[in-house]
Amino acid sequence: MLYTELSSATQKEALERFKAKGFPTNKWEEWKYASLKSWNEKDLDWTPASLHESSTASLQTQNGNTTFQGSLPAGVEFISFDAFLASNPALAAKWEQRRPILDQNSLYDLNTALVANTQVLWVKAGVSVVQAITHDFIVSASKASAIQSRLIVFLEADATLTLIERAFTKEGSAEVLSNFVQEIYVSEKANLTYVKEQDLAANTSHIDHTFITQLSDSQVDLFTFSLNAEYLRNNLHFYSDGEHVVSNLNGLYVPGENQLMDSHTVVDHRKPNSESNELYKGVLMGNATGVFNGKIFVRPDAQKTNAFQSCKNVLASTRATMNTKPQLEIWADDVKCSHGTTTGQLNEEALFYLRSRGISLANARTLLLLAFVQEVIDRVTHEETKLRLTDKIISKIQTSLAI
Amino acid sequence: MLSIKNLQARIGEKEILKGINLEIKAGEVHAIMGPNGSGKSTLASVLAGREDYEVTGGSVDFLGKDLLDLAPEERAAEGLFLAFQYPVEIPGVSTTNFMKSAVNEIRKYRGEEALDAVQFLKMFKEKMSYVNIDQSLLSRALNEGFSGGEKKRNEIFQMAVLEPKLAILDETDSGLDIDALRIVAEGVNKLKSPDNATIVVTHYQRLLDYIVPDFVHVLYKGKIVKSGGKELALELEERGYDWIISALGE
Ligand SMILES: Nc1ncnc2c1ncn2[C@@H]1O[C@H](COP(=O)(O)OP(=O)(O)OP(=O)(O)O)[C@@H](O)[C@H]1O
Ligand SMILES: [Mg+2]
Numbered sequence: 002m003l004y005t006e007l008s009s010a011t012q013k014e015a016l017e018r019f020k021a022k023g024f025p026t027n028k029w030e031e032w033k034y035a036s037l038k039s040w041n042e043k044d045l046d047w048t049p050a051s052l053h054e055s056s057t058a059s060l061q062t063q064n065g066n067t068t069f070q071g072s073l074p075a076g077v078e079f080i081s082f083d084a085f086l087a088s089n090p091a092l093a094a095k096w097e098q099r100r101p102i103l104d105q106n107s108l109y110d111l112n113t114a115l116v117a118n119t120q121v122l123w124v125k126a127g128v129s130v131v132q133a134i135t136h137d138f139i140v141s142a143s144k145a146s147a148i149q150s151r152l153i154v155f156l157e158a159d160a161t162l163t164l165i166e167r168a169f170t171k172e173g174s175a176e177v178l179s180n181f182v183q184e185i186y187v188s189e190k191a192n193l194t195y196v197k198e199q200d201l202a203a204n205t206s207h208i209d210h211t212f213i214t215q216l217s218d219s220q221v222d223l224f225t226f227s228l229n230a231e232y233l234r235n236n237l238h239f240y241s242d243g244e245h246v247v248s249n250l251n252g253l254y255v256p257g258e259n260q261l262m263d264s265h266t267v268v269d270h271r272k273p274n275s276e277s278n279e280l281y282k283g284v285l286m287g288n289a290t291g292v293f294n295g296k297i298f299v300r301p302d303a304q305k306t307n308a309f310q311s312c313k314n315v316l317a318s319t320r321a322t323m324n325t326k327p328q329l330e331i332w333a334d335d336v337k338c339s340h341g342t343t344t345g346q347l348n349e350e351a352l353f354y355l356r357s358r359g360i361s362l363a364n365a366r367t368l369l370l371l372a373f374v375q376e377v378i379d380r381v382t383h384e385e386t387k388l389r390l391t392d393k394i395i396s397k398i399q400t401s402l403a404i
Numbered sequence: 405m406l407s408i409k410n411l412q413a414r415i416g417e418k419e420i421l422k423g424i425n426l427e428i429k430a431g432e433v434h435a436i437m438g439p440n441g442s443g444k445s446t447l448a449s450v451l452a453g454r455e456d457y458e459v460t461g462g463s464v465d466f467l468g469k470d471l472l473d474l475a476p477e478e479r480a481a482e483g484l485f486l487a488f489q490y491p492v493e494i495p496g497v498s499t500t501n502f503m504k505s506a507v508n509e510i511r512k513y514r515g516e517e518a519l520d521a522v523q524f525l526k527m528f529k530e531k532m533s534y535v536n537i538d539q540s541l542l543s544r545a546l547n548e549g550f551s552g553g554e555k556k557r558n559e560i561f562q563m564a565v566l567e568p569k570l571a572i573l574d575e576t577d578s579g580l581d582i583d584a585l586r587i588v589a590e591g592v593n594k595l596k597s598p599d600n601a602t603i604v605v606t607h608y609q610r611l612l613d614y615i616v617p618d619f620v621h622v623l624y625k626g627k628i629v630k631s632g633g634k635e636l637a638l639e640l641e642e643r644g645y646d647w648i649i650s651a652l653g654e
Contacts, residue, residue: 348492351492353453353454353476354488355506356477357477357479358480358502358503358566359477359481359506359510359513360505360506361475361509365477368501369497372494375496
């Protein structure tokens with residue numbers, strides 16, 4: 002059933018680990034609300050056909066195959082991961098020390114076993130990439146398929162990069178389980194801004210694992226905008242492995258009818274004097290299910306850590322549910338940590354006020370929901386992306402409320 | 405214009421309005437006074453269409469339509485306006501932002517063309533001068549951190565923009581300093597015409613020096629127990645409500 006003709010020992014071992022566990026079920030604590038159990042029984046295509054959608058993005062991942070179109074900006078390279086490791090022993094050594102947290106993640110093993118093509122987007126030391134690099138991530142299949150994709154982003158010291166990812170399904174695709182692993186390395190004083198727009202089809206399940214290692218004086222501003230998919234799971238990890246690291250995690254999910262969106266975040270403070278700010282917001286419509294699980298680890302060495310986490314949700318329908326679980330594990334004593342989660346309905350008083358001015362109930366709700374999500378959108382500094390996301394979110398909210 | 409007949413309303417098990425009768429014609433100003441908790445704001449809310457209140461009896465005709473049958477936004481589009489006693493704070497929504505939606509939705513309801521950005525700018529500017537309100541206030545999140553007086557001015561600014569046929573001002577004078585009271589009252593007077601009417605809910609005669617009522621009504625325990633001309637307000641200021649209540653034989 003499962004493709005087993007694998008070349009490397011690493012892949013074979015990873016496959017055995019995956020086979021022993023299978024897809025996560027709701028019996029696994031970390032996957033309690035986001036079971037993928039039904040995929041264990043499906044007759045799946047494990048090696049999807051290659052795809053050639055036209056796209057204007059520089060970086061493209063089409064059914065797991067990642068390419069770079071057009072000319073690379075100065076100081077940026079795009080090469081296979083094996084070649085990258087072989088030609089850069091010093092960087093390879095650093096890479097080996099990044100220690101990702103892989104508990105209850107059989108999908109990472111599945112990805113390691115079956116991923117066909119792993120490329121590295123590599124920004125050299127001191128290079129500031131002026132133009133944002135757009136990344137179109139496209140999946141499509143003619144029969145039920147599992148698609149593995151992997152991308153490595155490596156920023157050397159003092160490098161600066163903005164990445165805009167748009168994940169979507171090609172129209173007319175059969176059922177897809179898209180399993181996307183990204184490992185990102187942000188060296189000393191480097192700066193990364195990364196906006197993810199997840200707008201996939203009603204029969205796509207997309208699992209995004211983004212593991213980011215940050216060294217001293219680096220900053221990462223990450224945004225996850227979850228707009229559409231049958232099932233969306235984000236495993237977002239930050240390994241804060243230096244001093245004066247700034248990690249900003251922003252998330253916005255707007256699931257509607259028959260959609261599940263699960264954000265599992267980890268911020269692992271391993272060294273002193275760093276900060277993390279996490280702001281997640283959700284609007285749940287129809288019979289949507291939302292999950293937020295935010296872990297913050299402050300290791301014994303990480304004195305003077307500032308870690309903040311906030312997750313606020315609005316249930317815009319009586320049939321929607323939201324599950325939140327902040328988990329703070331603090332082993333250092335001189336730290337500032339705070340967290341807060343809220344889930345509520347729209348303010349009736351405010352709705353009545355707006356209606357008394359002549360605004361219809363539907364528009365009043367949209368207005369209040371937009372006001373609620375604006376805080377996250379406003380943090381995006383890339384204007385074009387901000388406008389596109391605003392339009393998409395307005396139309397998503399309007400169509401979901403009209404059901 | 406407005407004809408209220410035997411209106412009764414309650415919230416939960418508590419009966420608040422116990423048979424209100426009131427007739428208002430175009431061009432008139434009516435003042436409603438009465439002790440705290442007598443039901444003045446409840447009457448205003450029921451007229452504006454707040455759904456927390458259950459209307460248990462009576463009828464309200466507004467310009468030939470059954471008002472109680474309309475959604476709050478339809479009442480606004482028909483020309484009803486309520487200046488709230490306690491305007492709500494709405495984080496993330498500015499006055500200019502939602503007033504644009506409000507104006508264009510109402511225009512659509514009436515079959516009129518939508519206004520564009522330039523027309524809004526001009527109109528807002530003119531209406532701002534009515535109540536001497538600043539643009540910066542209108543760009544801020546609605547009522548968030550507004551002073552008591554700023555909230556009330558903002559209510560009257562909205563009234564000026566919407567040009568209602570019937571405006572209900574629920575204690576718009578409370579929280580205003582002496583100059584602001586005069587400015588707001590002048591704004592209201594400027595909007596007065598033979599085609600529209602105003603209901604002023606207040607505790608103090610002072611406001612009625614500026615907005616001179618044609619009729620004064622006393623609401624007590626959910627009923628209008630006395631009506632008169634503007635001299636009734638002066639008498640209430642002097643004597644309080646006791647003489648009216650004791651005349652009721654309670
Ligand atoms: N949501 C509610 N739940 C329970 N009782 C309510 C509610 N709203 C109003 N009431 C009660 O109804 C009565 C009338 O209240 P209302 O606000 O209409 O009085 P008012 O005449 O406007 O008073 P004031 O002069 O103090 O503004 C009061 O006893 C009040 O406590
Ligand atoms: Mg009142």
